[in-house]
Amino acid sequence: MLWKLIKTELKPLQLVGAFLGGFLGLVIMLCAMMFYMDVSPVFDDKEGFWKDEYMILSKKIMLNDTYQQSGVSKQDKPAFSSTEIEEMLQKSFISEIAPFSHCTFKVSAYTDRESILSGFYSELFFEAVPAQYIDVNYKNWNWNSENDFIPVIVPKTYLNLYNFGFATTQNLPQVSEKSASLVSFSVKISGKGKSKEFTARIVGFSDRINTILVPEEFVKWGNKNFGVDKTPDPSRLIVVASDPSDPELFSYFNQNNYDVNKSELSNSKALMFLRIIISIILSIGLIITVLAFWLMLTAVLLLLQRNKMHIIKLKIIGYSIKQIAKPYYWISFVFYASITLLSFVPLLFMRNFYHQKLTLLGYNATDSGLMPIFVIACICLVLMSTISFINIHLNVKKFQ
Numbered sequence: 001m002l003w004k005l006i007k008t009e010l011k012p013l014q015l016v017g018a019f020l021g022g023f024l025g026l027v028i029m030l031c032a033m034m035f036y037m038d039v040s041p042v043f044d045d046k047e048g049f050w051k052d053e054y055m056i057l058s059k060k061i062m063l064n065d066t067y068q069q070s071g072v073s074k075q076d077k078p079a080f081s082s083t084e085i086e087e088m089l090q091k092s093f094i095s096e097i098a099p100f101s102h103c104t105f106k107v108s109a110y111t112d113r114e115s116i117l118s119g120f121y122s123e124l125f126f127e128a129v130p131a132q133y134i135d136v137n138y139k140n141w142n143w144n145s146e147n148d149f150i151p152v153i154v155p156k157t158y159l160n161l162y163n164f165g166f167a168t169t170q171n172l173p174q175v176s177e178k179s180a181s182l183v184s185f186s187v188k189i190s191g192k193g194k195s196k197e198f199t200a201r202i203v204g205f206s207d208r209i210n211t212i213l214v215p216e217e218f219v220k221w222g223n224k225n226f227g228v229d230k231t232p233d234p235s236r237l238i239v240v241a242s243d244p245s246d247p248e249l250f251s252y253f254n255q256n257n258y259d260v261n262k263s264e265l266s267n268s269k270a271l272m273f274l275r276i277i278i279s280i281i282l283s284i285g286l287i288i289t290v291l292a293f294w295l296m297l298t299a300v301l302l303l304l305q306r307n308k309m310h311i312i313k314l315k316i317i318g319y320s321i322k323q324i325a326k327p328y329y330w331i332s333f334v335f336y337a338s339i340t341l342l343s344f345v346p347l348l349f350m351r352n353f354y355h356q357k358l359t360l361l362g363y364n365a366t367d368s369g370l371m372p373i374f375v376i377a378c379i380c381l382v383l384m385s386t387i388s389f390i391n392i393h394l395n396v397k398k399f400q
Helices: 002-009 012-044 063-071 082-089 156-170 177-182 216-225 247-255 262-306 308-316 321-342 344-360 371-398
Strands: 054-059 094-099 106-110 121-124 149-155 184-191 194-206 236-241 258-260
Touching: 012 262, 012 321, 012 344, 012 371, 082 094, 082 236, 149 156, 156 177, 156 194, 177 194, 247 258, 262 308, 262 321, 262 371, 308 321, 321 344, 321 371, 344 371
Parallel strands: 149 194
Antiparallel strands: 054 236, 054 258, 094 236, 106 121, 106 184, 184 194
């Protein structure tokens, strides 16, 4: 009897509109969540495109600095004071700062006559950073004053410049990373009227840090015994951003006239825009879902209002509120459950689509599985059903 009364007052077009809206909104919202869950491990991959932002920070060299340094040979170079470093560490968008240690003594490198690179000689410079910021897998990255061997890391760009620039134009043999690592050479450091020689070898090539790296202990020891300045202020810093997509990070660097590697910032900006886009899509899906849910709830409440007189008569002849509300409960639950289950069909197609695209681009998105999304969808189902049940119960109860 109750179902017959409901069928006479149902508006199919209204229900279809609410169904399509709820289906579309839930698919958009769940798809955005699923994409973020699958791709977030790519963001956390330290060796990948979205690796942690170890940004190399320096002070911009202005025209005035050039004139001053040209006129005064001992003019101080732009460097970071301890006060400036402490100030940066107070910022919420910066989690770590590691200063570069640079040598204040003379360095030269040369090869013996027996070497395959016989006759090589060059003036060099050395810098150092804490070992945890080096992106080269070398176990013995340490040094002490009793060690005559110095491990050296050079930027991969240096090797590329030699192979595809200098070697090509000068008709010299190109060098692989492995063969370059096999060549030993001698390093001579001098200062304070004394000198010392060491054996060195390239132990790796860095993609991240664009300088010639040696162990931090060697630079400190060399500055103390041969350098003109034992503890020079760093001219460059490694800055680890708490949130590389935070716009305040870029604003702060610009305000203080700091220079950052643009390629590293491009990763941060791309990550920022990607997160904004995902947030916008997620918000749109949520808004559509809520509006569709509200439309469905309104349709059910209007159906109750149209059946008001019938409901009052049913209460008079002995039907309980629970019995009268039960068909409306089922209409709401079936409506929401159908939307939830059917939404997984396009989700599977979307996941397969973007997994293929990411694979073509060289990124392996982690398959987090549909279980987290299924749990979120079930929570939405329970929440919407509970709100509907409460409203239906209260409306049936108030009819007198």
